[in-house]
Amino acid sequence: MKLRVGLIGCGKIARMHAQGFQTASDLAEVVVCCDEREEQAQAMALSLGSAEAVTRWQEVVDREDIDAVDVCLPHYLHAPVVIAAAQAGKHILVEKPFATNLAEAMAMVNAADQAGTVLMVGQHQRYVSDHRHIKALLDKGVIGRVLAVRVDGSQLLSDQYPPGHWLFSKAQAGGGIVISVAVHRIDLLRYLLGEIRRVASFQSNSGINVGMEGEDIAAISLEFENGTLGEGFFTFAARHRPIPMTPKPFGLLILYGEEGMIHNIQGWHIYSTRIKEYSDGPTKLDIPSQDYAECFNNEIWHFLECIETGAEPMTSGRDNLGTMAVIEAVYQSAKTGQVVEVPSHIFEEQ
Secondary structure, three states, X not given: OOEEEEEEOOOHHHHHHHHHHHHOOOOEEEEEEEOOOHHHHHHHHHHHOOOEEEOOHHHHHHOOOOOEEEEOOOHHHHHHHHHHHHHOOOEEEEEOOOOOOHHHHHHHHHHHHHHOOOEEEEOHHHHOHHHHHHHHHHHHOOOOOEEEEEEEEEOEHHHHOOOOXXXXXXXXXXXXXXXXXXXXXXXXXXXXXXXXXXXXXEEEOOOOOOOOOOOOEEEEEEEEOOOOEEEEEEEOEOOOOOOOEOOOOOOOEEEEEOOEEEEOEOOOEEEEOOOHHHXXXXXXXXXXXXXXXXXXXXXHHHHHHHHHHOOOOOOEHXXXXXXXXXXXXXXXXXXXXXXXXOOOHHHOOO
16 A cells, blocks of 8 residues: 655755655655645645645644655754654654754654654755765775865855745754755765764855845864864855766765775766776766756655665664754854864664
């Protein structure tokens, strides 16, 4: 019997999720689409065929014929909706960032644990085939121990959304560029390299994005548990055309190892002193990149498989506490001007 899904939030990112469910139509069916903007809910329902359209998320959560919900709402609504859905016994996929702060995230994990339901966070960069390929290379030690890593992410927020959009609100977004964009790359780095021990950060607001309350520029230094050092630069105030990276539309990723390096500038490249075919200099890797939408398809499939098998998702709520702890430490560092330790006790059962 197909899993019956309620899609809560019908904006831009929800369209990617809806497509993912359509590719897994033998496993699940979106039966109701919810958005406070009735026309958005109706348009999404129409695109899915026979789905209903409603405007109140509580109505979706309360329905006994709904097995799972996919939450694609503004950040500040994640916690109340996820907790209510867990208490109603629903399996839950929630878009990133998991919540606006670590305390909310922990409450969401506890609610799902108590209900015995699957809780997964849509950190879709872990489901990009390129990133899985790079992780496999790292796990094989092709560049030796990773000494350092660099990542970035640059956009112009005012080119994408009008002033007054909830992403401009510090309270509704939970911050600025860090919680909205850096969260992607920090989660990816945890996947590739392991847990982060300490962080330091400088942040500012450029004034370019009129009405932006949070930071739109952030520089972050990272120290990993395994000794790797990292740096990240993120901005919502980039008036330029980004340097071509692979895969689109993600940012820079450079991994420096004891025996080589990997980077994604104009395609994936590798140099390795231990692998002969990569030893003459940066060599372009033949990685068949998937379409951007494919990572969402992979994410949805994983969610549904975890519900069916009872396995813990790769991006489970509990795992994502690690990402949220780093985000919180980054904000604390910028506020205090100090290097901040990332707590490790968060993964323990509450």
